[in-house]
Amino acid sequence: MEGPLAHATRTRVERAFIDNLSDHARVARDRASGSRPERMSKRLLVDVSHAVEKAVMAGTVEPPTVVVALFQQLSYFDRERAVYEAMAAAGVTAVVGFVAGQAHEAPVGVPVVELDPAEALADEWTVVALGPRAGAFLVATDQHAFDPAESAVEPSRVFDGRWGFSRAQAANELARLRFALGTRLDPEVLRTIDDLLARTMPAGGDAAGSAGSPGEMWATTSLYHMIDRMRDAHAGTRELREQIADAHAAAGARAAAGTDAASGLPDAGFLERWTPRGGPGALQVGVALFDIPAFEDEALTAGRAAYHAAHRVAAALTEPLGPVDVAVRLDARTFVVLVPGASAVHLNDLADRIGEGLALASEGHPGVSLTARVATTTTRGRPLPIDDLRAALAHADTTGEPVDAGRTPSGGRIMVVATTGEEPVPDDPLESEAAFEAAFEAASEPAPEPEPDHAGRHVRLVADVPDDDARTPRPSPLGSAFARPPRPSPPTFDGLDAPTGWFGEGR
Numbered sequence: 001m002e003g004p005l006a007h008a009t010r011t012r013v014e015r016a017f018i019d020n021l022s023d024h025a026r027v028a029r030d031r032a033s034g035s036r037p038e039r040m041s042k043r044l045l046v047d048v049s050h051a052v053e054k055a056v057m058a059g060t061v062e063p064p065t066v067v068v069a070l071f072q073q074l075s076y077f078d079r080e081r082a083v084y085e086a087m088a089a090a091g092v093t094a095v096v097g098f099v100a101g102q103a104h105e106a107p108v109g110v111p112v113v114e115l116d117p118a119e120a121l122a123d124e125w126t127v128v129a130l131g132p133r134a135g136a137f138l139v140a141t142d143q144h145a146f147d148p149a150e151s152a153v154e155p156s157r158v159f160d161g162r163w164g165f166s167r168a169q170a171a172n173e174l175a176r177l178r179f180a181l182g183t184r185l186d187p188e189v190l191r192t193i194d195d196l197l198a199r200t201m202p203a204g205g206d207a208a209g210s211a212g213s214p215g216e217m218w219a220t221t222s223l224y225h226m227i228d229r230m231r232d233a234h235a236g237t238r239e240l241r242e243q244i245a246d247a248h249a250a251a252g253a254r255a256a257a258g259t260d261a262a263s264g265l266p267d268a269g270f271l272e273r274w275t276p277r278g279g280p281g282a283l284q285v286g287v288a289l290f291d292i293p294a295f296e297d298e299a300l301t302a303g304r305a306a307y308h309a310a311h312r313v314a315a316a317l318t319e320p321l322g323p324v325d326v327a328v329r330l331d332a333r334t335f336v337v338l339v340p341g342a343s344a345v346h347l348n349d350l351a352d353r354i355g356e357g358l359a360l361a362s363e364g365h366p367g368v369s370l371t372a373r374v375a376t377t378t379t380r381g382r383p384l385p386i387d388d389l390r391a392a393l394a395h396a397d398t399t400g401e402p403v404d405a406g407r408t409p410s411g412g413r414i415m416v417v418a419t420t421g422e423e424p425v426p427d428d429p430l431e432s433e434a435a436f437e438a439a440f441e442a443a444s445e446p447a448p449e450p451e452p453d454h455a456g457r458h459v460r461l462v463a464d465v466p467d468d469d470a471r472t473p474r475p476s477p478l479g480s481a482f483a484r485p486p487r488p489s490p491p492t493f494d495g496l497d498a499p500t501g502w503f504g505e506g507r
Contacts, residue, residue, distance in 0.1 A: 010345055041147055042157040044227070045125050045140055051223075052127045052136045053083055055165075061091045064196045065131035066189075068177050070097045070115070070124045072142065074104050084110045093192050095185065097121070113184045121180055125159060128173045130196060135170030138163040164220040167213075171200040260329040262310035265317070268330045271384065284380050286342030288351045289389040290317070290372040292358070295333040297368050305366035313370055316357030320350050335372075336386065344378050351376050377414045385414075392416050 030036035040048075049069075056067060067087060071077040077084075077098055087094045088109030096107070099122050100114035115122045123142040129135060140161025150156030178185070178193050185193070257270035292313060300306045310329075317327040317335055325339045337354065339347055351374050362370045375389040392414045 037160045037162050040140055040159045040161045041150070041155065042159070043150075043155045045138070045159055045161065047227075048138050048163050049080075049125075049127045052129055052138055052163075053080070053087075055134075055136055056087065056092060056129045056131075057090065062132050063091055064192050065092050065129070066174060066193055066196055067092055067094045067127070067129045068097075068174065068181075069095070069128075070121060070126040070177075072098060072122065072125060074098050081107050093189060095181075095189060097181070111186050111189060113181055125161070126173075126177070128170055128177060130167065130170045130174050130200065132196075132199065133167070134165075135167030135200075136163075136165045137170040137173045139173055164216075165223075166216045166220065167200065171197060175201075260310070262307050263314040263329050264311065265314050265327050265329045265335070268328065270326070270328050271330075271336075271386070283340055284342070284378050285384065286337075286339035286344075286347030286350075286376070286378050287384050287386070287389065288337040288339070288347060288354070288374060288376045289386065289393065290335045290337070290354070290358075290374055291393050292333050292335070292370055292372045294368045294370050299366055299368045302366075305368075308365055309368060309370060312361035313358065316361045316370075317354055319357055320353045330386070334390075336389075338384070342378060344376070347376050347378060373416070375414055375416045388414060 053067075056065065067084075069077075069080075069084070071080070077096055084094050084096060085108045088107075094110045095113060096110055097113035097115050098104075099117050101117075104112070106112050120141075125138070125140045125142065127136075127138045129137070138161065140159035140163075143158045143160055145158045146153070146156040147158055148156070174193060175197055178190070178197070256273055258267045259265070260267045294300060294309065295306070300309055313335065314327065314329075317337060321327065321337065321339070324341075325337065327335060327337045329335050337350070339350060342350075355372065355374060358370050358372050362368070373393055375392045377385060377389065379385055393416060395416075
């Protein structure tokens with residue numbers, strides 16, 4: 001059965017997925033028409049530029065076909081010099097531009113336009129191609145910023161741009177460049193461009209639309225989808241490398257950190273020794289804070305009772321974790337679980353499972369409820385937001401109700417759920433052999449279905465969580481009816497984008 005944290009996160013992911021489907025047509029049209037600029041890397045710009053150039057040369061050139069390309073600097077054009085000379089030789093009217101002041105040898109058959117470093121065109125990376133029956137465009141503006149995830153300088157440059165294969169939008173971009181470059185263009189080139197635009201631009205009552213024909217929209221949308229998937233795969237590979245590095249760092253920190261004598265878990269010093277780098281390109285880490293008030297109970301003042309309780313808690317915390325995950329004891333009553341690379345859905349599923357384990361650990365010696373109040377978040381920021389999680393739990397105390405705490409100042413989302421358990425029953429050894437045999441005989445019979453417990457072992461975070469999902473009983477020799485459902489594979493998409501909650505304005 002699904003726990004409350006996992007249910008709340010899953011329903012939010014499903015809602016985001018449905019919203020994304022309904023928004024798909026509008027996004028596709030915006031992209032095809034060039035009305036949706038997006039953040040692009042230098043690496044992606046080069047790939048799209050090559051795609052446009054190869055499309056122009058894919059078949060017989062039908063005149064007049066015009067290609068105008070702005071490369072910012074001569075050094076960037078020199079790598080493509082042979083491509084544009086081949087275009088000119090094939091009958092394409094090609095024009096290239098870059099910042100003035102750099103000595104250069106003009107490419108054969110290709111006019112060169114020099115740009116003033118102070119004008120806006122000097123910051124553009126642009127390739128616009130237009131023919132009688134096809135067109136393509138790439139227009140991007142240098143943001144003079146760098147992607148911290150890239151190690152080299154040039155590939156890390158960041159642009160805002162748009163691209164597509166709409167002939168109508170390619171004509172719009174060519175008209176813009178024709179007026180921006182003006183008399184710097186050769187008169188013969190100007191006549192060719194003007195003649196091509198006159199054929200292409202809609203006139204009178206003709207239909208006009210910059211998104212292009214259905215075929216052009218299909219091509220642009222499918223290429224965007226393929227590129228998005230390849231970027232995701234590249235980011236996933238980089239994140240996997242970081243996760244492996246973090247696993248090694250965690251192993252080293254675990255060896256160097258102190259150990260809590262009672263639970264056997266690493267102590268708070270682990271967090272100081274294991275601090276992977278933060279930022280937009282950093283590995284996402286799931287953080288779940290467990291507050292167990294029972295450790296301040298008088299029943300756990302005795303060393304032996306506290307030792308047994310701490311070991312039971314440690315077993316519940318670590319049982320569902322993977323090889324790179326770690327549980328840490330921060331202080332007497334507070335524990336934190338770190339899950340590198342976790343999505344919110346996967347993290348909250350783990351938190352629910354740990355909550356079940358803590359409820360089961362409450363049964364038996366020393367007879368104290370070990371259930372916890374839990375706050376979870378996923379973050380790429382460092383240091384880890386332990387204080388934000390503590391504050392969310394404190395706020396839950398003041399309201400007396402479970403809290404969806406919204407987003408923290410650093411942008412992470414915190415979810416809080418309070419778990420409650422039935423009063424544990426202390427161990428009561430069987431007083432006679434006859435009593436033992438009677439208990440064993442009773443346990444051999446199928447365990448009856450447990451009475452519905454609408455409160456459950458959790459205070460539910462979302463009101464519409466179904467409470468009638470029957471969990472298949474798995475009788476033990478003593479008739480226990482608790483069974484654990486199969487663990488789902490961790491999802492890769494969170495889709496959490498709800499408004500800011502308690503941490504926002506008006507706190």
